[in-house]
Amino acid sequence: MKKYIISALAVGIIAGGGYTFVNADIQDEENQAELAKQAQITEQEATKIALEKVPGTVNEVELENEDGLIVYEFEIVGEDGSEQDLDVDAKTGEIVKVEADDDENDDFSQADLAKQAKITKDEASENALEQVPGTVTEVELDDENGLVVYDVEINAKDGTQQSVKVDAKTGKIVNVELETDDDNKV
Structure with a gap:
């Protein structure tokens, strides 16, 4: 009898875990659908605009x-092999961000961004953890539409991975985003 109870409990736990992953995917799809309603240009139109600016894949x-600001975020491998991050405004079609994604430029841009920061990485991490309790896994300075922010990656206590953007000048939370692993979808 104990074996049946333990087996039933194990199946319940596994099913519950599966539900969590499926539920996260459903919430992400619902979020995408809601954002798509607000977009005035299609993904195909945005892709054409992005590839005109950065030819590649x-x-x-x-x-x-x-x-x-509702944007289409693109990761593009340019014809020269470089990786580019590019954002296209989903309402106007305007390109609002183009960023090289290579390690050599990261060091230079990090130094430039660090000059503009008024708070430290530790202070940004503390502020982020007040919003999303958990463990900080990475902190990086970034330029978000002209605003210098710390991008604080957190393994949250609820088991999710979240990205908290902290204004590098004021320390205020700018954005909290649930990280999803779309690359592993079948």
């Missing part, structure tokens, strides 16, 4: 809300 595209 699109590795990934996501519709995101960046501080109230």
